[in-house]
Amino acid sequence: MSQALRYALIVSLGGFVFGFDASVISGVVGFTAIEFGLSDFQQGMVVSAPTLGAILASFLAGPMADRFGRRSVLKLIAALYVISAICSALATTYTLLVFARFIGGLAFASLHIAPMYIAEVSPANTRGRMVSINQLNIMLGFSAAYFANFLILKLSASDLAWAVIMGVDSHTWRWMLGIEVIPALMYLLLLYFIPESPRWLLLNGRENEARNVFSRLMTQEAMNTQISCIQESVAQGRQSGLLAVRKLFSRPMRLVLVLGLIVGIAQQITGINAVYFYAPAIFEQSGIGTDAAFSQAVWVGVINILFTLLAMYLIDRVGRKPLMLAGLAGVVISMTMCAGSFSHAxxxxxxxxxxxxxxxxxxxxxxxxxxxxxxxxxxxxxxxxxxxxxxxxxxxxxxxxxxxxxVDAKMVLVGILGFVASFAFSLGPVMWVLLSEIFPNTLRGVAISCIGVANSAVSYVVQLAFPWELAHLGIVSTFSIYGGFAVLGFILVAWLLPETKGKTLEHLEKDFGVKKEGANSAGSVLISSSRNPLSESAR
Incomplete structure (x- = not known):
């Protein structure tokens, strides 16, 4: 096993913890709604509180990663996951549960930092697959949470002596939340066995340390070439704070920022987290009952894993853009199936x-x-x-x-699983790969933070609004809205998104024309892109 792969596997374990933390609530919200007498809005808050924390974390993640290093921030994130899991399981009121979930949301910054770290230690020809390992672990976390919820639900209804003694029957939802402590602790411990990102070390003038890390990842000749490219890209000086934000929103960065926002918003506005976090509730709408709803939610996790593996196989072969278009088309078809089925119910x-x-x-x-x-x-x-x-x-x-x-419950199941499959081999992994590729070294941290804020804000609205939408708009209109946004996303991606596979981060920086703020090449790229988004330099 290569060192780069070993580091990617460790860092991407944060994706597993995120996936578990995010989707375990799908089995919890029904129990807490009854125990605390929650309204539709309060149910939405229990589910979406972590994403509210993620919005705040998105502001801080990139700048903190640039200031303190990728590895240090990842350790803090792992500790927050541990604290959140313990506090959530022990929460005695609705307010305490929301606050504990909010703390876990602060750890969702791992979604931004992990792909950044993996991209910075990966070879160009395998970077797509390496970054996608994080998405695979997210899907594994989702699946583990669905399976754990189903298993705990079955144990709560059994007469096993040890399950009764442990209070699984009377504290079902607390067990669902508390079991997250195990992977979170493992993640925290394993982070002590990875080095700092070599690109971050070079950005901070620590060339000897960077060479030491690069020597574990590539040959001497390749290392020298890589370091020369990185030093050239950061020769203009490290950008930080308001200066970095200002440059991110400057004219030469405009096209790249728009591309990042389109991909970041499209990932969430098509409704994926409503499906992930309310899976049992959605399946209950088809009348199959609570137990069957939990078991079908397990299939959501299985499909996630299979199609994320497919994405990892294809992303460096087929490319980023074809996967995005295929996935968005699949979302449109799947949401149409679901809406059509419920419209005849x-x-x-x-x-x-x-x-x-x-x-x-x-x-x-x-x-x-x-x-x-x-x-x-x-x-x-x-x-x-x-x-x-x-x-x-x-x-x-x-x-x-x-x-x-x-209602045709089988058609609803096919539609939901088709939606999950479409997301898993496109929007899920491809977004993080693209964001780790299209921004320059000196702005990558703050850029991913800004896109992360937009991504988390849209996710928060989708999760918070879903119970209200079901109650007031109905499930047909809700799915139709998601499908409509997928159509819009398909049009924008087809029109604007270039292909990035197979190029180093530094070469992509030059291709996008963002190396120097005032450079004529930057203006020419933007001008030509306004006429033809797939200009020669972006192909």
Whole structure:
């Protein structure tokens, strides 16, 4: 195993912890909604609180990585994951749970720093695959969380003596959150076995240390060539603070910044985190019941892994842009399938299950609705809400949907899994590869932070709004919105995005014409790009 691969595997373990932390809430939110009596907005806050923390972390991640080093910031991130997992599992109120989840969100800065580190230690011809290891670990984390939630749910319903003694039955959601401590601690310990990024060392005038790291990664000749290229790219001086931000938004950087924003926003606005973080709730909408919803969520994790592996195989062969276009097209098709399936659904509390309905908590109040037929989920849920109090509705929502809905559940499952597959081999891994490639060495930290803020802000809105959208717009409109944004993303990517595979970071910097702020070459690239985004220098 090469040293670069070894370092990438260790650093990308943060992706696993992120994936676990982010998606474990999909199994928790239903339990906490009942235990704390949460409203739609409060449920959205429990799910989206980490992303709110990630917005703040995005402001700080790049500058801190530039100031203190990639490795030091990654260690802080790992420690935050450990603290968040412990505090979340022990939370006694809604407010404490949101705060603990917010702390975990500060650690989501690993999404920006890990790809940056991996790109800076990887050879150009394998950089796409190496950076994609982080995305693969994210998917593994997602899958592990879905599987752990399903296993803990089964244990909570069993009569195993040790499970009862450990309180799995009475503290199910706390076990789901607390188990994250194990991978988070492993991540923190392993980070002590990687070196600092050699490019960061050169940026900070520590050439001997940089040479020592590079000597583990490549031959002497390749090292000398690489160091010369890096020193040439940073000869204009290190950019920091407001000066770096100012230069990032300057005219020569405009095209690159727009490209980064398009890719960063497209990754989230198409609704992927609504699917990841509310997977059981979405499957419950098709009437399959809680246990089946959790088991189908496991399939989301499996599909994630398989198609992320496919992306890793293709990204340095086919290129970044073809994967992005194929993935966005897949999102459009998948969301159309889901929206179309639910648009033909009907909702009716069946007369033959009258006794089961009346035996539910508050079920006597529902007698006037038995036999009534509804054509959409919003009208059906509003009718139930008008008769039950908030806690009764939360306790009975899944059972009532399972009894009443008639929909092609298999088509919904295919649509959701198709959506996940489309994301996993395109938007998921490709975005982080592109962001680690298109920005120059001197601005990479602050640039990724700025794009990360936009990415996290859109993710936060998507997660926070999803329960409200289900309650007020309905599942058909919600999926249609995601599909519409995917169409827009497809058009912009097809029009503007160049190909970057197979080039060193320093060569890409020259290709994009961002080496010197006032250089004529920069202006010419931008001018030609406005006429034809795939100019010769970007191809």
């Amino acid at each position: 009907t909702y009716q509390l069946p007369e033959e299950q009258r006794q089961q309905i009346l035996q539910l908590d508050g079920g006597q109040k529902l007698e006037p609705l038995i036999g009534s037929r509804f054509q959409d989920d919003v009208a059906f849920k509003n009718a139930i809400k008008s008769l039950l109090n908030h806690n009764e509705y939360l306790n009975n929502q899944s059972a009532l949907l399972q009894m009443s809905i008639k």
